[in-house]
Amino acid sequence: MLIPHTYVAKGVSDTLISFTTAEALSLVRICYNVSTGTSLNKILDEYSDRFEGIGKLADATCKLHVNSDVTPVSQPHRRAPFKVRKKVEAELKRLKSLDIIEPVKDTPTPWVSPVRVVTKPTRPNEIRLCVDMRAPNKAIQKEQHVSPTIDDKNSQSQWRYYLLEARS
Incomplete structure (x- = not known):
């Protein structure tokens, strides 16, 4: 050679x-057979504290760049069906106790997005709260x-x- x-x-x-x-x-x-040597279960066992509960980023701030040319939209409230209202109240209390959501301050806001109640597909007795963010997303400038x-x-x-x- x-x-x-x-x-x-x-x-x-x-x-x-x-x-x-x-x-x-x-x-x-050239390597034809790739083996990491580490199984998923081993990683889950070793870092089990990182996979417990609900994941969230605490004590962090985020700056959203909003296009001032877009007019703020206050969408109308969607009423929850009577048969799930107690579940909605319970879910809101649960999310607040887990510090996932917090009450809105008493000051008015120009942006309001409705919440839609959906039953979970694999657990029909449980609900999921979904926020319709299509209107606000139009105003948020995407960073490249x-x-x-x-x-x-x-x-x-x-x-x-x-x-x-x-x-x-």
């Missing part, structure tokens, strides 16, 4: 190396974040190894 010459150059530019050369220099290898690729990170390095294949 012919080992290519290596050239080191200072500066920022693309890396020149073929897959054949990278494989010959043991920089990459593009994750860098490996090539992006490689091109930011100051030193490069140039591997050129020499064929005779």
Whole structure:
């Protein structure tokens, strides 16, 4: 096997190396059988405290960028059917006791979204409270974040190894 010459150059530019050369220099290898060696049950046992109860992000703030050109919408209240009103009250108390929801302050708000009561498909005796956020979502500006690729990170390095294949 012919080992290519290596050239080191200072500066920022693309890396020149073929897959054949990278494989010959043991920089990459082909692996056909991937095994993590860690089972899901082992992870669940080891980190069981992180998988208990309802997950929530406490003591964190979030800044929503709202488009001021969008007119706030106060949607009408959807009345819960009589047969589930006691369940709705119980669910609201439960969510409040778990610190998942909190009462709205007495100050008026221009944005109001209705709650829809849905029975859970696998447990028909239980309900789920769903908020219709279609109107507010139209006003929230989506942040664009593009994750860098490996090539992006490689091109930011100051030193490069140039591997050129020499064929005779």
